[in-house]
Each structure stands twice: as structure tokens, then as C-alpha cells.
Amino acid sequence: MDIVERLEELQVLAEEAKTVPFSSSAVIDRNEFLELIAQLKQAVPDEVRQARWMTRDRDELLERARKEADRLLAEAREQRDRLLSRSEIVHVAQRESERLVDEGKAKAARTRLEAEDYIDQKLAGFEILLNKTLATVARGREQLVAPRGEEGEESREQDPFDGAHLNEPAL
Numbered sequence: 001m002d003i004v005e006r007l008e009e010l011q012v013l014a015e016e017a018k019t020v021p022f023s024s025s026a027v028i029d030r031n032e033f034l035e036l037i038a039q040l041k042q043a044v045p046d047e048v049r050q051a052r053w054m055t056r057d058r059d060e061l062l063e064r065a066r067k068e069a070d071r072l073l074a075e076a077r078e079q080r081d082r083l084l085s086r087s088e089i090v091h092v093a094q095r096e097s098e099r100l101v102d103e104g105k106a107k108a109a110r111t112r113l114e115a116e117d118y119i120d121q122k123l124a125g126f127e128i129l130l131n132k133t134l135a136t137v138a139r140g141r142e143q144l145v146a147p148r149g150e151e152g153e154e155s156r157e158q159d160p161f162d163g164a165h166l167n168e169p170a171l
Helices: 003-016 030-145
Strands: none
Touching: 003 030
16 A cells, blocks of 8 residues: 555544544544554655655656757757858858859950960961962963063063062061
8 A cells, every 4th residue: 555545544534533522522543543654654665765766767867868968969069060161161162163163264265365366367477478379370360461572482570480479478
């Protein structure tokens, strides 16, 4: 039996006790009352021991829960810091990649302009050479069409095919 049951027995004993006429006192069987008190004394240490164990178990459980909560919070903070660090690394890498792409685009534009200038210079030189060659061809054709001398030989002021004009420096 537990303490509560013993207390209920004491209550029933007091409620069923014979009352003393003209008073609020009651007559209770002393032996029965003392027996219930002795049983209560024996039950109390077990109950108190169980309560102490339960309290100790509860305190240990709460302490373990606090330690686990602290550990989880520390892990969460570390993970947050790692994620923030990774996030910062990603931002730095993105800025660096954007800088490199912009630098590459600028260099490609400069290279393209330099190539166009180089090609334009070469084409201009080629154009001058072609114009000289066309002029030489035109002079040669004119000489072919020009009247022939008395002996039937061609007039030879300048031989258009001697290649001397090809040695002239191109501009």
C-alpha cells in the first residue's frame, strides 16, 4: 500500500469513529490508529526515496537536455558561420569572375581594334600596290595601242613589264 491509501484509511477511521456525546471529540481505536501510523512511517521512506530518485532523474534528464541543447546550438552556430563564410567566398569569387570577364571583354575589344587597324594598314598598302600595278598595266596597254614606228617596232619609252616598279616601297 502507498501513503495515500494509508491516509485514506486514517480518514475513514476518523469519520467512522464514535463521537463523544455533547462534544466534537471522537473515540478512535488506539491500536488501529497506531498501526496505520506505523505503516505510514514505513511507507514514507519508500515514497520519499522514490520521490528523491524521480527528482534526481528529472534533474539529470534536465541537465542532459541542457547539455544537448547547448551542443546543438554550438553546432548550429558553427554551421551558420561556415555557411556565412562560404557565402562570402562565393560573393568574392563572383566579383572576381565578373572583373575577369570585364577585363577579358576589354582586352578582346582592344585586340579587335588593333587587328582591324593592322588589316586596314595592310589593305591600304595593298591598294597602293594594286593602283601602281593598274597604272603600269594601263601604260602597257597604251603602248600596245600607240602607233608603231617606221620599222614596225613598238615604241619603247619604258618597258611596262620590267618589274622595276614592283621594287618600290609600299606605303
